[in-house]
Amino acid sequence: MPPRKIIIDTDPGQDDAVAILLALAAPELQVLGITTVAGNVPLALTARNARVICELAGRPDIFVFAGADRPLQRTLVTAEHVHGKTGLDGIALPEPRMPLQDAHAVDFIVQTLRDEPPGAVTVCTLGPLTNIAMALQKAPDIAERIAAIVLMGGAYFEVGNITPAAEFNIYVDPEAAHKVFASGIDLTVMPLDVTHKALTTETHLQAFRDMGTRVGDAVAAWTDFFERFDKEKYATPGAPLHDPCVIAYLLRPDLFSGRHVNVEIELHSALTRGMTVADWWGVTPRRPNAMFMGDVDADGFFALLAERIGTL
Ligand code: RIB
Numbered sequence: 001m002p003p004r005k006i007i008i009d010t011d012p013g014q015d016d017a018v019a020i021l022l023a024l025a026a027p028e029l030q031v032l033g034i035t036t037v038a039g040n041v042p043l044a045l046t047a048r049n050a051r052v053i054c055e056l057a058g059r060p061d062i063f064v065f066a067g068a069d070r071p072l073q074r075t076l077v078t079a080e081h082v083h084g085k086t087g088l089d090g091i092a093l094p095e096p097r098m099p100l101q102d103a104h105a106v107d108f109i110v111q112t113l114r115d116e117p118p119g120a121v122t123v124c125t126l127g128p129l130t131n132i133a134m135a136l137q138k139a140p141d142i143a144e145r146i147a148a149i150v151l152m153g154g155a156y157f158e159v160g161n162i163t164p165a166a167e168f169n170i171y172v173d174p175e176a177a178h179k180v181f182a183s184g185i186d187l188t189v190m191p192l193d194v195t196h197k198a199l200t201t202e203t204h205l206q207a208f209r210d211m212g213t214r215v216g217d218a219v220a221a222w223t224d225f226f227e228r229f230d231k232e233k234y235a236t237p238g239a240p241l242h243d244p245c246v247i248a249y250l251l252r253p254d255l256f257s258g259r260h261v262n263v264e265i266e267l268h269s270a271l272t273r274g275m276t277v278a279d280w281w282g283v284t285p286r287r288p289n290a291m292f293m294g295d296v297d298a299d300g301f302f303a304l305l306a307e308r309i310g311t312l
């Protein structure tokens with residue numbers, strides 16, 4: 001069976017880094033390109049970080065593109081308080097030598113979807129949805145060519161992490177999220193409801209420490225840094241490892257469960273901007289537009305991570 005073609009849109013971020021490593025370690029996946037967006041840290045850093053991660057994985061051949069440096073309408077909100085000043089705090093890695101591609105990320109997304117057969121490419125988003133929304137605005141024809149979008153974002157029962165109502169990726173660019181959720185594209189959503197069940201406990205992290213590889217050491221160091229904020233905030237034995245849930249779903253969908261429901265994005269209230277309003281109990285006539293995940297086999301998830309990342 002030929003590998004599944006994917007585009008990864010990302011704002012690295014330590015958890016994005018683990019997701020990218022998982023994708024690059026998976027023979028089932030062909031990463032056509034990595035497009036970067038402003039989010040956890042500004043674009044210049046996310047575009048740098050994506051290349052640092054590729055070189056750590058021994059993949060300087062991967063095409064990395066810079067995309068939107070701000071949301072469609074809002075002022076950029078970043079998350080250095082979680083990810084550190086560089087976005088990849090926890091371990092010092094060499095500056096990338098591989099090039100950033102000249103094309104804008106949005107143009108790469110549009111052209112790739114037009115060049116590939118309809119339904120051939122899955123888009124995996126790990127950050128704010130600005131690039132995807134811009135691509136849909138620029139080339140509406142690509143909506144029916146995308147096989148699926150698997151995205152990390154949103155929250156319902158787990159409520160917000162950047163405000164009481166909203167999860168960071170959606171909060172940063174709610175207008176972009178609205179465009180994606182209204183697109184009619186097959187959406188699978190990894191909200192905080194599920195990522196908060198994928199906690200980086202000491203047992204799960206030991207596997208990376210035991211690898212004795214540069215990659216294993218980096219993943220352990222990144223999660224050690226990344227988890228301090230959430231462990232204190234949630235008083236949990238580990239931090240949610242959000243973004244790798246997207247890639248793990250492509251490899252082992254059986255690890256996840258959820259419900260196909262309608263999800264709308266709050267755009268107008270300052271109090272609830274970016275909230276993902278999931279009609280979990282079907283109390284509205286609104287058409288279901290997303291597979292909204294709620295549970296994960298955490299042991300299976302971390303075993304997959306360790307097994308695959310251990311091959312790098
Ligand atoms: O809310 C968690 C999400 O925001 C993750 O994708 C993390 O990397 C940040 O982008």
Ligand code: CA
Nearest residue numbers: 013016126127
């Ligand atoms: Ca991210």
